[in-house]
Amino acid sequence: MNDVLHGALKWIDYNRYLAIGLVLALAATAWLVGCQARTTGLIAQEAVTRPAFERQVISVEQSFAARNVALQAQIDTLNTEIAAANADIEAGRSHLDRQDEFRGSIVKFVGGALADAAAGTIDPGGLVTSALLLLSAGAGLGTFTDNIRKNGKIKELKAGNGTA
Numbered sequence: 001m002n003d004v005l006h007g008a009l010k011w012i013d014y015n016r017y018l019a020i021g022l023v024l025a026l027a028a029t030a031w032l033v034g035c036q037a038r039t040t041g042l043i044a045q046e047a048v049t050r051p052a053f054e055r056q057v058i059s060v061e062q063s064f065a066a067r068n069v070a071l072q073a074q075i076d077t078l079n080t081e082i083a084a085a086n087a088d089i090e091a092g093r094s095h096l097d098r099q100d101e102f103r104g105s106i107v108k109f110v111g112g113a114l115a116d117a118a119a120g121t122i123d124p125g126g127l128v129t130s131a132l133l134l135l136s137a138g139a140g141l142g143t144f145t146d147n148i149r150k151n152g153k154i155k156e157l158k159a160g161n162g163t164a
Contacts, residue, residue: 012019038047042056 021063036049038045039053041048041053042060048056
């Protein structure tokens with residue numbers, strides 16, 4: 001055995017850099033085969049290998065996909081609510097515009113007669129016409145509402161209540 005060991009040491013001494021290269025190559029091969037690459041995990045902050053990392057990637061992507069679906073549903077609901085609110089806003093503004101236009105025409109009508117009176121350029125025919133028109137509108141509105149009230153009373157009497 002001493003001769004084998006002595007012969008091997010003699011060969012290593014004679015081919016020392018070759019022997020060092022072989023030992024390093026053997027160590028590198030053992031390291032490459034035996035050790036797996038590791039990185040910090042996505043879920044837990046610990047070192048994981050490639051297969052474990054890929055499983056974590058799949059889990060995280062599925063989680064994001066599920067959250068994305070939920071958020072898209074919320075966005076769709078919000079967009080529906082916004083569209084309904086915009087329709088209500090537009091209808092309200094339109095209603096207010098019609099009321100303002102009606103009030104403006106009345107103010108213009110009455111204001112025109114008052115301006116003519118203040119300027120001393122009253123046209124008696126125009127003033128009478130304006131007054132009659134205003135009185136007719138008031139009488140028509142009063143008659144309309146009074147008829148609605150009377151129709152209600154008649155329906156009560158026909159129903160047999162007799163409390164009209």
